[in-house]
Amino acid sequence: MERRNGTCIVVGASSGIGLAVARRLAQGGRKVAMLARRERELAAQVHTANDVLGKPLAHAYVHDAGDLDAVEPLFARIEQELGPVDEVHFVAGVMPPVAIDEFDLAKDRQQVQVNMLGCMAWANAAAQRFLARKSGCFVGVSSVAQDRGRVGKPGYHASKAGMDTFLESLRNRLWRHGVQVTTIRPGFVETPMTQGLQLKGAISADRAAELILKARDRRKTVAYVPFKWRLIMFVIRNIPSFLFRRLSI
Numbered sequence: 001m002e003r004r005n006g007t008c009i010v011v012g013a014s015s016g017i018g019l020a021v022a023r024r025l026a027q028g029g030r031k032v033a034m035l036a037r038r039e040r041e042l043a044a045q046v047h048t049a050n051d052v053l054g055k056p057l058a059h060a061y062v063h064d065a066g067d068l069d070a071v072e073p074l075f076a077r078i079e080q081e082l083g084p085v086d087e088v089h090f091v092a093g094v095m096p097p098v099a100i101d102e103f104d105l106a107k108d109r110q111q112v113q114v115n116m117l118g119c120m121a122w123a124n125a126a127a128q129r130f131l132a133r134k135s136g137c138f139v140g141v142s143s144v145a146q147d148r149g150r151v152g153k154p155g156y157h158a159s160k161a162g163m164d165t166f167l168e169s170l171r172n173r174l175w176r177h178g179v180q181v182t183t184i185r186p187g188f189v190e191t192p193m194t195q196g197l198q199l200k201g202a203i204s205a206d207r208a209a210e211l212i213l214k215a216r217d218r219r220k221t222v223a224y225v226p227f228k229w230r231l232i233m234f235v236i237r238n239i240p241s242f243l244f245r246r247l248s249i
């Protein structure tokens, strides 16, 4: 396991999986820049994390991942204020409700802008620096939703598939230069995003964060979280198309 001690960035750290990852990083003694849009929520979470730790390791940065031009200057600002970054987690994501007979470009665009382009912007900003330093780790939270185009949320599936493929390309470019790119495909996790969906067998956000950091430590290329989703998605991916569309899943 590679020991890192630089600054970490967690994009999407005000709730759910990103908050749990940020907390665990700070508990491990790392300086963490916690990014999200909701200023008050973020400030409260940073305050609580530092209170528990007794040290000011968590730092709040208000950021909209859909504001792509803001990424490069914010990355530079974080490095100036907290020191060199050697680990970035892109966890931010949106999944608006979409009715089965709804075809709404505004919702599709928002998901592509945040889930896919936002990830690409942060991954590019990290890759340039990590390549020059010949080290660093980028973790992108995709989803099992990327594995197949299901009927429920076309924009969500497509945005996750796009980010997932982008990260594979980046990994194939960077591994020979000592830079790690790990893609996480969570199954069901109990978070504000999935509140009220009654997902059977969902794990807690903290358990997801634990498994994500384990995958990072093991330098995994792609990790299903938890592991059983690798088997479930293997089956789903291999259902022939003519049958899959009849299942309406």
Ligand SMILES: NC(=O)c1ccc[n+]([C@@H]2O[C@H](COP(=O)([O-])OP(=O)(O)OC[C@H]3O[C@@H](n4cnc5c(N)ncnc54)[C@H](OP(=O)(O)O)[C@@H]3O)[C@@H](O)[C@H]2O)c1
Residues within 6 Å of the ligand: 011, 012, 013, 014, 015, 016, 017, 018, 019, 035, 036, 037, 038, 039, 041, 063, 064, 065, 066, 091, 092, 093, 094, 095, 114, 141, 142, 143, 144, 185, 186, 187, 188, 189, 190, 191, 192, 193, 194, 205
């Ligand atoms: N929960 C699941 O079952 C599940 C399964 C597979 C994949 N995922 C993925 O896991 C990631 C985390 O989701 P979650 O379940 O933990 O949901 P969540 O609690 O809703 O967390 C989403 C996080 O993303 C941030 N975010 C959303 N839009 C943003 C934007 N434009 N700019 C910056 N930050 C933004 C939110 O903060 P603000 O609202 O404050 O900006 C929040 O911190 C998402 O990418 C999601 O697609 C979740």
